[in-house]
Amino acid sequence: MPRPGLSLVGFYAEPEQALWHLRQDCVPPPDAADDAALLARWRQAQALLGPAQPGAGMPEVLPLPDDCAAYAEELARQGWMAETMATLPGARMALVELDRLACHQPTIATAHAEALCAGLPGTDPAALMPLCLPLRPPPLDCTATPVGEGSSGVLLRSPRGDFSIARFGVFGGGAGVMLAGARLAVLSPFVHVVLVGGRGFLLNGYHRAFGARLAGATHLPCVVSEAPGLVEAGVVSTDPAQDYRLPPALLTSANPPTLGHFTGGRALHVTLRRRARVVHVSWHAYTVDEE
Numbered sequence: 001m002p003r004p005g006l007s008l009v010g011f012y013a014e015p016e017q018a019l020w021h022l023r024q025d026c027v028p029p030p031d032a033a034d035d036a037a038l039l040a041r042w043r044q045a046q047a048l049l050g051p052a053q054p055g056a057g058m059p060e061v062l063p064l065p066d067d068c069a070a071y072a073e074e075l076a077r078q079g080w081m082a083e084t085m086a087t088l089p090g091a092r093m094a095l096v097e098l099d100r101l102a103c104h105q106p107t108i109a110t111a112h113a114e115a116l117c118a119g120l121p122g123t124d125p126a127a128l129m130p131l132c133l134p135l136r137p138p139p140l141d142c143t144a145t146p147v148g149e150g151s152s153g154v155l156l157r158s159p160r161g162d163f164s165i166a167r168f169g170v171f172g173g174g175a176g177v178m179l180a181g182a183r184l185a186v187l188s189p190f191v192h193v194v195l196v197g198g199r200g201f202l203l204n205g206y207h208r209a210f211g212a213r214l215a216g217a218t219h220l221p222c223v224v225s226e227a228p229g230l231v232e233a234g235v236v237s238t239d240p241a242q243d244y245r246l247p248p249a250l251l252t253s254a255n256p257p258t259l260g261h262f263t264g265g266r267a268l269h270v271t272l273r274r275r276a277r278v279v280h281v282s283w284h285a286y287t288v289d290e291e
Contacts, residue, residue, distance in 0.1 A: 002027045005109045005272035008257045010045030011250060018042035025107060027271040045268035052255035053100060057199040060097035064221060067126045075135055090226035093133065095125055095219045096193050098209055099260035101202045104235045106246055108210050108262055109272055117211030125221050131208055132221045137189040153282030162187045162204065163277040182281050191222040194233040199252070200224075201235045202259060213263045 007026060012018045022028060022038045032041070064072055072093050075081050085091040121127045142158035156163075166185035170178065191205030202209060209220055227233035236248045250256060261267055 001274060002271045003109050003274055004111055005107050005270050006262055006267035007045065007270045007272075008049075008103070008106045008246070008261055008267050009042055009270075010047070010049045010268065011106070011246060011257050012042070013247075013250075015039055015042065018045075021106065022270070025273060027273055029271075041268065048266050048268060049261065050266055053258045053260045055100045056254070056258050056260075057100065057102040057201075057251075057256045059100040059193075059200040060219070061193075061195075061200065061224060062095040062219065064093055064095055065125055068129055068221060071126070071129045072133075075133055078135060080137055085223070088223070088225035090195075090224075092224055094193075094222060094224045096200065096222045096224060097219050098213045098217065099258060099263070101193065101200055101209070101259045102251060102256045103202050103206070103259055103262070104246055104251055104257075105202075105206050106257070107270070107272055108206055108267075110210075113207035113211040113214075116207050117215055120212070120215055123212065123215050123217035125219065128212060128217060129221050131212070132191040132205065133223065134189055138186055140184060140186065142184075152284055153280060156184065156279045156281070158277045158279075159274075160186060161275070161277060163279070165279060181283075182279070184279060191220055193222045193224045194235065195224065195226045196228070196230055196233050196235070197252075199256075201230075201233060201251070203234055209259055210262055213259060 005026075007021070009018050009021050009026075012021060019035060019038055019042075022041060028038060032038070075093075076085075117131065120131065138160075140158070140163070141160055142156045142163060144157075145155045147154050164185065164187050165182045166187060167183040168181065170180045171183075172179060188204035191208055192203045194201050194203045205220075205222070212220055230236040230248050230251065231238060235251065246257060
């Protein structure tokens with residue numbers, strides 16, 4: 001079922017990009033689904049944006065306060081967290097200002113954000129640590145197609161957008177057994193901000209950041225890392241199929257989209273399509289001539 005959300009479609013510069021987004025990422029209203037009506041919604045979204053967010057893309061990054069230290073030390077002792085942090089250049093835990101965080105993701109599902117942040121014990125950093133920096137990665141919420149003796153593959157389906165193939169290949173084995181295939185994981189269990197050339201981009205945790213900001217938080221505990229460029233940071237994709245994502249030139253401009261646009265009434269209310277992640281793993285065995 002579609003779900004209520006917010007869109008920064010007003011940042012798209014070309015009408016073709018706006019139409020693609022409003023049809024492919026959103027469900028057009030039944031009474032306003034033609035091009036003229038959708039372009040009118042795009043112009044409405046442009047007007048909602050208002051002036052540039054002061055200091056956009058340059059959020060305040062502060063050390064975690066003292067009352068977060070015990071939790072942060074316990075998290076750092078977790079093997080999975082230490083392994084993950086070791087792969088992120090310059091990674092540390094810090095407190096990051098929300099409103100000025102640059103956003104590469106053009107949509108937020110509002111009901112999902114509200115559900116994630118329901119029952120928050122408070123909006124001070126210590127109260128937000130379990131939400132933003134969980135001690136354990138979330139379970140793999142997925143279903144798999146049946147696998148039988150004659151199967152040659154399996155489809156795994158998850159509602160999580162970050163359900164992915166973390167590693168694939170031959171993993172070794174012993175005693176006459178070899179293991180080969182895919183290792184599946186939720187890639188980003190924490191709120192993650194990446195710094196590129198001094199600019200701060202919200203890489204993961206959009207719904208938690210949105211919900212916490214609406215609850216009154218101004219700063220959020222995050223993992224902060226650094227990257228030399230937008231592609232290396234994961235903010236910009238090299239996949240041609242994602243040409244209609246927010247463009248790199250916009251993200252590095254003087255007026256980039258920010259979390260403050262989502263939480264300050266400057267985003268367009270839309271109905272978002274509900275999507276799932278599907279991973280397909282297959283296997284085959286056959287004989288070939290080697291003469």
